[in-house]
Structures are given as structure tokens and as C-alpha cells.
Amino acid sequence: MPGNSIKQRLHEYLDRVRPEAVTESVWLDLVAQLAPASESYLRDLVRQTGLPFEQPFAGVRQHTLEELEESLRGMQKAYSEAMAAGDRDKARYCRRQVIAAKDRARFLSLSSRMPAEKQALKEEMLDWMLVWLENPEVFPSWVEARKRVLN
Numbered sequence: 001m002p003g004n005s006i007k008q009r010l011h012e013y014l015d016r017v018r019p020e021a022v023t024e025s026v027w028l029d030l031v032a033q034l035a036p037a038s039e040s041y042l043r044d045l046v047r048q049t050g051l052p053f054e055q056p057f058a059g060v061r062q063h064t065l066e067e068l069e070e071s072l073r074g075m076q077k078a079y080s081e082a083m084a085a086g087d088r089d090k091a092r093y094c095r096r097q098v099i100a101a102k103d104r105a106r107f108l109s110l111s112s113r114m115p116a117e118k119q120a121l122k123e124e125m126l127d128w129m130l131v132w133l134e135n136p137e138v139f140p141s142w143v144e145a146r147k148r149v150l151n
Contacts, residue, residue, distance in 0.1 A: 006034055006037045006041065006042070006045065007045055009033070009034055010030070010034060010042070010045050010046070010049075013029075013030065013033060013034070014049060014051075017029075019051065020051075020052075021051055021052040021053070021054060022046055022051050022052065022053040022054060022057060022058070023054050023057075024054065024057060024090075027054075027057040030042060030046070039059075040059070040100075043057075043058065043059050054078075055071075055074035055075050055077065055078040055094075056074075056075055056078045056079070056090065056093050056094040056097050058071070058074065059071070059097050059100075059101070060072065060075065060097055060098055060100075060101035060129070062101055062104070062105060062122075062125050065121070065124065065125065065128075065150075068125050068128055068129075069128070069143055069147075071101075072098070072128065072129070072132050072139060072143070073139075073140060073143075075094050075097060075098060075132070075136070076132065076136045076137070076139050076140065078090070078094050079091055079094040079095070079136050080136065080137065082094060094136075095133065098129055098132055098133055099133065101129060102126060102129040102130065102133065105122045105123075105125045105126045105129060106122075106126055108122040109122035109123045109126055124150075127146075128143065128146070131143075
């Protein structure tokens with residue numbers, strides 16, 4: 001398989017394993033089998049398959065505020081469950097996913113090549129992720145209040 005592209009290897013894996021969803025075990029297996037592909041690239045390829053994707057492995061989508069909210073709510077649930085189970089590694093993984101998304105939003109919000117409207121959207125998203133990082137448990141209530149202000 002070394003000569004095959006990551007995309008080809010992913011499809012071969014999915015044909016062989018036939019997972020119903022991308023669960024933790026499937027994700028970890030994919031990351032190991034498709035190394036050295038980055039997680040973000042793998043995540044994009046897996047999303048294209050249409051398979052359901054468990055959090056925190058689905059990462060944070062931030063094309064729209066609705067996508068971001070859905071991602072952060074899913075991440076908050078995964079984070080809370082991990083903390084309740086004493087799974088600090090998974091809780092840290094959740095935080096790392098949100099931190100990486102926050103860094104991307106910050107980069108885009110500061111880009112002079114980005115239209116002002118898109119910069120403003122990324123600044124808003126940045127605020128949402130900062131609230132999540134400060135206190136994931138507060139995020140669901142906060143986002144409801146924030147959406148009322150935005151509307």
C-alpha cells in the first residue's frame with residue numbers, strides 16, 4: 001500500500017472494515033494505518049465519505065456559526081463525558097481540537113486578504129471558542145444568550 005494515496009488507502013480501509021460510524025476505535029485505527037497523514041487531512045477525507053463521525057474525533061467545523069455551535073456542543077458533551085469517566089487524555093484531546101480551531105479562526109480574522117465580513121465572522125467564532133475553552137459547561141447557556149443578541 002505504500003504507493004497508494006492516503007485517499008485510496010482510506011477507501012480500501014473503509015471497504016475492508018465497513019464501519020457504520022467513525023468511533024474512537026475506528027479513528028485511532030485510521031490515524032495509525034494512514035500515518036503519516038495529518039489528522040486534519042484525514043478528518044476532511046472522512047467527512048467526504050458521509051459516515052457519522054463521533055466527537056471529539058470529528059473536530060471543530062467552523063464554516064458557519066451553526067456548524068461551529070454543533071461542533072462545540074458535541075465537543076462539550078464528549079469533554080464532560082471524558083471528565084466524568086476520569087479520561088483525562090480524551091478531555092485534553094477535546095481541548096486541543098478547540099484550541100487548534102481557535103488558532104485557525106484567529107489567523108483568518110487577522111488576515112488582510114480576508115474580506116471584512118469574513119474577518120468579523122471569524123472574530124465572532126473566536127469569541128465562541130474562547131468561551132468554550134474558559135468553561136465548556138457554561139457554553140450551551142452562553143451560546144443561547146449570544147444568539148439572541150446576534151438576532
